Amino acid sequence: MLYNEPSPLETRVLTRRFGLPNSASLDTYLATEGYQGFLKAAGMKPEEIIEEVKISNLRGRGGAGFPAGMKWSFVPRTSPKPKYIVVNADESEPGTCKDRVLIENDPHQLIEGVLIAGLAVGAHAGYIYVRGEYRYLIEIMDQAIAEAYANGWLGKNIRGTGFDFDLYTHTGAGAYECGEESALLESLEGKRGIPRIRPPFPAVVGAFQCPTVLNNVETFCAAPAILRDGGAAFAALGVPRAGGTKMICLTGHVNKPGVYELRMGFPVKQMIEEVGGGIRNGRKLKAFIPGGSSCPVLTAEECEGLTMDYDAMAARKTMLGSGGVIVMDEDTCMVKAAMRIMRFYAHESCGWCIPCREGTTWLRKILVRFHESGGTRGDIDLVGDIARNMLGRTFCPLGDAAAMPTISIVEKFRSEFEEHLSGRPCPYESASHMVTV
Amino acid sequence: MTFSPQLEARFAKLLKSYPEGRQRAAMVPMLLYAQDEVGHISEELIEEVAERVGVTALQVNEVLSYYSMLHRKPLGKYHVQICTNISCLLHDGDKLWEHACKKLGVGHKEATGDGQISIEEVECIGACSWAPAIQVNYDFHHFVTPEKLDQLLDSLRKKP
Ligand SMILES: Cc1cc2nc3c(=O)[nH]c(=O)nc-3n(C[C@H](O)[C@H](O)[C@H](O)COP(=O)(O)O)c2cc1C
Ligand code: FES
Numbered sequence: 001m002l003y004n005e006p007s008p009l010e011t012r013v014l015t016r017r018f019g020l021p022n023s024a025s026l027d028t029y030l031a032t033e034g035y036q037g038f039l040k041a042a043g044m045k046p047e048e049i050i051e052e053v054k055i056s057n058l059r060g061r062g063g064a065g066f067p068a069g070m071k072w073s074f075v076p077r078t079s080p081k082p083k084y085i086v087v088n089a090d091e092s093e094p095g096t097c098k099d100r101v102l103i104e105n106d107p108h109q110l111i112e113g114v115l116i117a118g119l120a121v122g123a124h125a126g127y128i129y130v131r132g133e134y135r136y137l138i139e140i141m142d143q144a145i146a147e148a149y150a151n152g153w154l155g156k157n158i159r160g161t162g163f164d165f166d167l168y169t170h171t172g173a174g175a176y177e178c179g180e181e182s183a184l185l186e187s188l189e190g191k192r193g194i195p196r197i198r199p200p201f202p203a204v205v206g207a208f209q210c211p212t213v214l215n216n217v218e219t220f221c222a223a224p225a226i227l228r229d230g231g232a233a234f235a236a237l238g239v240p241r242a243g244g245t246k247m248i249c250l251t252g253h254v255n256k257p258g259v260y261e262l263r264m265g266f267p268v269k270q271m272i273e274e275v276g277g278g279i280r281n282g283r284k285l286k287a288f289i290p291g292g293s294s295c296p297v298l299t300a301e302e303c304e305g306l307t308m309d310y311d312a313m314a315a316r317k318t319m320l321g322s323g324g325v326i327v328m329d330e331d332t333c334m335v336k337a338a339m340r341i342m343r344f345y346a347h348e349s350c351g352w353c354i355p356c357r358e359g360t361t362w363l364r365k366i367l368v369r370f371h372e373s374g375g376t377r378g379d380i381d382l383v384g385d386i387a388r389n390m391l392g393r394t395f396c397p398l399g400d401a402a403a404m405p406t407i408s409i410v411e412k413f414r415s416e417f418e419e420h421l422s423g424r425p426c427p428y429e430s431a432s433h434m435v436t437v
Numbered sequence: 438m439t440f441s442p443q444l445e446a447r448f449a450k451l452l453k454s455y456p457e458g459r460q461r462a463a464m465v466p467m468l469l470y471a472q473d474e475v476g477h478i479s480e481e482l483i484e485e486v487a488e489r490v491g492v493t494a495l496q497v498n499e500v501l502s503y504y505s506m507l508h509r510k511p512l513g514k515y516h517v518q519i520c521t522n523i524s525c526l527l528h529d530g531d532k533l534w535e536h537a538c539k540k541l542g543v544g545h546k547e548a549t550g551d552g553q554i555s556i557e558e559v560e561c562i563g564a565c566s567w568a569p570a571i572q573v574n575y576d577f578h579h580f581v582t583p584e585k586l587d588q589l590l591d592s593l594r595k596k597p
């Protein structure tokens with residue numbers, strides 16, 4: 001099911017089957033070039049598959065943007081240990097709701113992507129780690145997997161290629177941290193989701209202590225098109241160092257929020273104005289988060305001339321992240337936004353390392369107090385100081401994820417913190433009450 | 438403990454999903470699927486799952502306390518989870534939360550006296566583009582307004 005109207009400005013590669021009758025069924029999949037990429041890959045050498053993915057300039061869609069082909073090449077193929085493919089469908093970064101639509105509308109595309117990765121690294125089993133809240137997706141995925149087994153697209157000697165592969169779903173049970181790759185692997189093994197020390201990286205020591213390819217849902221979903229139509233065609237859709245399209249979750253104060261597939265490098269202004277139908281009630285843009293709540297926040301001026309791709313975002317000291325775009329209009333209280341974002345990270349910190357556990361807790365307390373107009377001038381610098389002291393000093397990047405938006409909001413919207421000083425109530429509260437959705 | 442045949446089938450499949458000797462991997466899925474059937478995670482259930490995956494009850498306890506969806510106490514028959522995280526907040530998700538608390542006279546993770554409805558303020562549930570969003574048990578509701586929430590809560594009060 002689709003929850004928003006598609007946009008004519010989309011470039012539909014991963015979403016090409018969305019809206020077709022029974023788009024999640026094997027019949028529809030096979031009738032629309034389904035499993036063609038896998039069949040092609042089955043006739044190639046593993047190095048050739050990896051080379052094709054490298055040519056495509058596919059970068060990881062889970063947040064960090066690491067080149068997928070390179071990641072696959074790190075798996076020691078000659079290791080006597082079994083190898084695994086793990087799909088990260090934990091999708092919990094605030095602002096992100098794209099993996100959900102990919103699985104719901106086209107689960108076979110994900111299965112095919114996993115099979116291609118399996119061929120590339122010599123894996124014969126895979127796990128799809130789905131966040132616990134997405135129970136209905138597990139049902140959809142299990143049904144697609146059963147259909148694939150019944151028709152020879154999973155199991156022994158898949159369609160006569162001599163390749164064996166088993167695929168399973170695994171439910172999480174509520175924990176943002178389990179989206180972090182090493183915590184996910186711990187969780188998959190039936191433990192608390194505490195991150196692992198790296199190196200060794202999952203490519204060498206991953207699931208069940210064996211070499212593992214772990215990617216985001218969207219990353220695997222790009223593989224069938226890359227193998228089917230060639231890496232060069234995929235690369236050509238994007239920008240020089242990042243190929244293809246990006247699933248963008250437009251959220252916040254736009255007239256037409258929704259999940260849209262846009263070519264990599266799509267202009268931010270056009271995305272807000274034309275894809276998103278502009279800011280609601282004709283208001284002005286105040287702040288913009290490109291890829292989930294862990295990214296540094298940009299001001300309206302910083303969005304000028306900006307495009308949706310990794311390098312362009314890095315040049316403005318932020319990140320494309322997961323593609324969870326959060327648009328905030330001029331009536332948004334940035335102190336409240338910072339406070340709510342920090343409440344999330346404090347709640348989700350796994351507690352393993354002290355800078356993250358203590359840092360997020362202190363920041364949450366200070367920001368809650370500040371928004372309730374109990375802050376002091378010294379608190380403004382204190383918030384920035386604590387956040388900067390967390391950066392790079394936590395066991396896993398959750399601490400950075402909490403620190404980065406906070407630092408940017410304090411730096412870029414300092415005057416709003418000052419407006420909350422001396423016992424004054426939040427100047428935006430009354431305005432936001434007037435907004436009717 | 439005895440479970441429905443469907444749940445037993447699910448357990449059997451889970452135990453075969455992981456490499457030999459790695460059956461504790463099935464622990465968290467088993468706990469969540471069992472909780473859905475029996476309502477909450479009791480001592481008895483912990484013992485049962487521990488035995489089935491080959492660990493001690495203490496090890497199950499240690500793991501389950503980490504996961505926010507696993508509950509040691511019964512919640513309402515209909516568990517209404519209201520997201521107030523950033524994308525929902527920008528669409529007044531926090532007001533929905535306050536509204537539900539007031540209307541039902543209960544707070545975070547509390548159930549109404551008849552055990553029919555419980556509420557929880559939750560973090561992002563992956564429906565940010567269709568905010569504000571809530572989940573009733575596992576069902577998503579998108580673009581929720583105070584009026585729609587009222588209707589929903591009224592219907593849940595009477596729902597078998
Ligand atoms: C705290 C935290 C949470 C994360 N959550 C997710 C997530 O929900 N989904 C995801 O795909 N990646 C998530 N990541 C990124 C993963 O660690 C990992 O980089 C990614 O799954 C690799 O796949 P990719 O290369 O295809 O992006 C998270 C990272 C951190 C630090
Ligand atoms: S922020 Fe509410 S669903 Fe994502």
